[in-house]
Amino acid sequence: MSIALAPYAACDASSRGRKYPEAAPAYRSEYQRDRDRIVHCGAFRRLEYKTQVFVNHEGDLFRTRLTHSIEVAQIGRSIARTLNLNEDLTEAIALAHDLGHTPFGHSGQDALNACMHDYGGFEHNLQSLRVVDVLEERYAEFPGLNLTFETREGILKHCSLKNATELGDVGRRFIDKTQPPLEAQVANLADEIAYNNHDVDDGLRSGLINVEQLCDVRLFGEQYAEVMRRHPDIPERVRIHEIVRRMINYLVVDLVENSRRLLGEAGAVSIDDVRNSNNALIGFSAPVRAESLELKRFLREQLYNHYRVRRMTRKAELIVSDLFGVFMDDPRILPPQYHDKVRATPDSKTACARVVADYIAGMTDRYAIREHKRLHDPSETT
Ligand code: MG
Numbered sequence: 004m005s006i007a008l009a010p011y012a013a014c015d016a017s018s019r020g021r022k023y024p025e026a027a028p029a030y031r032s033e034y035q036r037d038r039d040r041i042v043h044c045g046a047f048r049r050l051e052y053k054t055q056v057f058v059n060h061e062g063d064l065f066r067t068r069l070t071h072s073i074e075v076a077q078i079g080r081s082i083a084r085t086l087n088l089n090e091d092l093t094e095a096i097a098l099a100h101d102l103g104h105t106p107f108g109h110s111g112q113d114a115l116n117a118c119m120h121d122y123g124g125f126e127h128n129l130q131s132l133r134v135v136d137v138l139e140e141r142y143a144e145f146p147g148l149n150l151t152f153e154t155r156e157g158i159l160k161h162c163s164l165k166n167a168t169e170l171g172d173v174g175r176r177f178i179d180k181t182q183p184p185l186e187a188q189v190a191n192l193a194d195e196i197a198y199n200n201h202d203v204d205d206g207l208r209s210g211l212i213n214v215e216q217l218c219d220v221r222l223f224g225e226q227y228a229e230v231m232r233r234h235p236d237i238p239e240r241v242r243i244h245e246i247v248r249r250m251i252n253y254l255v256v257d258l259v260e261n262s263r264r265l266l267g268e269a270g271a272v273s274i275d276d277v278r279n280s281n282n283a284l285i286g287f288s289a290p291v292r293a294e295s296l297e298l299k300r301f302l303r304e305q306l307y308n309h310y311r312v313r314r315m316t317r318k319a320e321l322i323v324s325d326l327f328g329v330f331m332d333d334p335r336i337l338p339p340q341y342h343d344k345v346r347a348t349p350d351s352k353t354a355c356a357r358v359v360a361d362y363i364a365g366m367t368d369r370y371a372i373r374e375h376k377r378l379h380d381p382s383e384t385t
Contacts, residue, residue, distance in 0.1 A: 006059045011086040011271045013184045018154035019172075022136075023145040034091035037154040041095055044141065044148060046102045046134045047091070052106040053101075054319075056307065057209065058203055064208060066201045068101050071111030074201060076099065078194035078255065082285075084088025085259050086266075095150070096157035096190040105364045106371040107319030109307075114323035115360055122356035130164060130364055131158050131293050132173070140363060157187030162379050163249075181278045185266075188285035198253045204247050214243075220301045222294045226250050257291040322375045323363060328360040329378055337362060 008014055015033045025138050028036045041047055050069035055064040064075075073134035083093040104127045105111035112127045118124040132155060136147040155173050167174030176183060205224065219225040226249040229317060230242055231367040237245070262285045269284055287295060306312065330337055334345045334355055341358055348354030366374065377383045 006057050007087065008089060011185060011266065011274055011277050012088045012168060013092050013153050013274055016107070017274050021151055023149050023377060025144075025149065032091055032149050034089060034095050037150045038091055038098060040148040040214070041099045041102075041135070042148065043137045044102075044135075045190060046365065047098065047141060049365065049367050050101065050104075051105040052369055053106055054111070054368055055198070056205060056312065057315075058107060062209075065205050068104055071197060071201065072098050074197040075190065075194045078196050078251065079190045082182070082189050082193060082255060082262075083246055083263075084187060086185070086189070086191060086262060086285075092184070092186040093152055093193075095154045095187050096187055097193060099135060099150075099158050100131060100160070100190060100194060101152065102134040102158075103127045103132070103285070103364060104364045105130075105323065106368045107316075107323065110316035110319040111323050114320040115363060118324050118327040119356060122353045122360075123238055125360050126166075127362070127364075128158075128160050128164075129162065130318050132170075135360075136364070142260050153184055157181050157190055160187075160191055160208055162242065176278070182280050182283055183278075184274055185262075185277055185285055188283050192258060192287070195295065195299075196251060196258075199295065199302065200247050200251050200254075202300070202302050202306060203250070204243065206302065207243055210223060211309045211311060216305060217301070219274075220298050222250055222253070222298045226253065254291065254295065257287055258285065259289075261286060261288040262281065322371055326363055326371065326375055326378070327359060330362070334359065 013029070013034070018033055027033070030038070047069075050072055051067055053068040055068055055071045060353050076094045079093040079097040080090045082088075083090045105115050105125075107114075112125065115131075116125040134147075135150050135155065135158065142149065152173065156176065159170070159173055161175045162170065162174055164301040166179060167177035175181075182188070185348070203212075203217065207214065209215075214227070216228055223246060226246045229249065230237075230245045234242070234245065264283045265282075265286060269276070269280055271280065271284060284294070331352075337345065337359070341362055343359045345355055363371070
C-alpha cells in the first residue's frame with residue numbers, strides 16, 4: 004500500500020539531483036536507488052566488524068556499527084512512514100550515516116583526529132560523505148556512489164564553517180543556517196534513540212552497568228515499574244527487553260506527536276519551507292528531551308567511561324596512532340593500491356596524511372589489529 008507523501012516531504016520531483024546526471028531508474032525512486040547503492044558498497048559490509056561500544060571480539064551479541072545502522076534505519080523508517088515523509092530517503096541516510104567511522108568507535112576517531120591535527124583533522128561524519136562521494140570506486144561513469152543531493156546533505160549531520168565552505172553546495176546550509184529536509188532530521192534523532200537504547204541493553208548484558216543504577220534514570224525507571232507491575236515473574240533478559248522496547252516506543256511516540264505539532268505550528272507546506280524554517284521541525288517535547296539527555300549522561304558516566312571500556316579505548320588509540328605514524332614515516336609500506344594516490348601528491352605531506360587516514364579509517368577492528376601485528380612482528384609474513 005503506498006501512502007501519499009506530505010507536501011513538505013522530499014520527493015523525486017523536488018530533488019536537487021545527482022552531481023553526475025543519470026537517467027531516472029526504471030522501477031525505483033531516486034532515493035531507493037541511493038539506498039540500494041549504499042547496501043551494495045564495500046564500506047557498508049565493513050560496518051559488520053566495526054565497534055559501536057564493545058569491540059567486535061568481546062562477544063557475538065553486542066551491537067556492531069552494522070546492526071546499529073540497521074536499527075537506526077528501522078526506527079527512522081517507522082517515524083518517516085507515520086509522518087508521511089519519504090521512507091526511502093530516511094533509510095538511505097540511516098544506512099550511510101556511519102560509513103566513515105574508524106575502527107574502534109569514537110576512540111579510533113579521536114586518535115585519528117589527533118594524528119591529523121596538522122593536516123586538516125579527521126571527522127567521521129565528514130568521512131561518511133567522503134566515502135560515498137570519493138572513496139567507493141565501483142562505477143565506470145563516476146567516482147563514489149553519485150548519490151542524490153538530499154542523501155548527501157543528510158549524511159553530513161554537522162560540519163565546521165571551514166569545511167562547509169570547502170564542500171560547496173552540500174555544506175551551504177551550515178553557512179546559511181538553514182535546515183536539512185525532515186527525512187535527515189528524522190534519521191538524526193533515530194540515531195540517538197537507537198544508540199541510547201541499545202547501549203542500555205548491551206551495557207546490562209556486559210555487566211558493566213546494572214538495573215538498580217538504571218532505575219534512578221527516569222526513562223528507564225518508569226518503564227521498569229510498568230513492566231514489574233504487568234509481568235512481575237518474567238526472566239531477567241525478557242524483562243530487560245520489555246523495558247528497552249517500551250523505552251523506544253515511548254521516545255518514538257513523543258517524537259511523532261511533538262513533530263506533528265511543530266509542523267502544524269510552522270505551517271510548512273513545501274520542502275523549501277522546511278529548509279528555511281528557523282528551527283528543526285522534528286524533535287522531542289521538552290520533558291522527553293530532558294529524559295533522553297539524562298539517560299545519555301548516565302551512559303557517558305557509567306558505561307563509556309567504565310574502566311574496562313576505557314582500557315579497550317586506550318589500546319585502540321595506541322593502535323591507530325601507531326599505524327598512522329608508521330605509514331607517515333614510510334608511505335611505501337602502504338598496500339600497493341595506495342601507492343598511486345601517494346605518488347600523485349609527492350610534495351604534499353598533507354595529501355599523503357589524507358591517504359593514510361583514508362586507509363586507517365576504512366579498516367575494521369580486526370583488520371587494524373592484524374595490520375598492527377604484521378607491521379611489528381618480524382615473524383609475521385607481510
Ligand atoms: Mg550512529
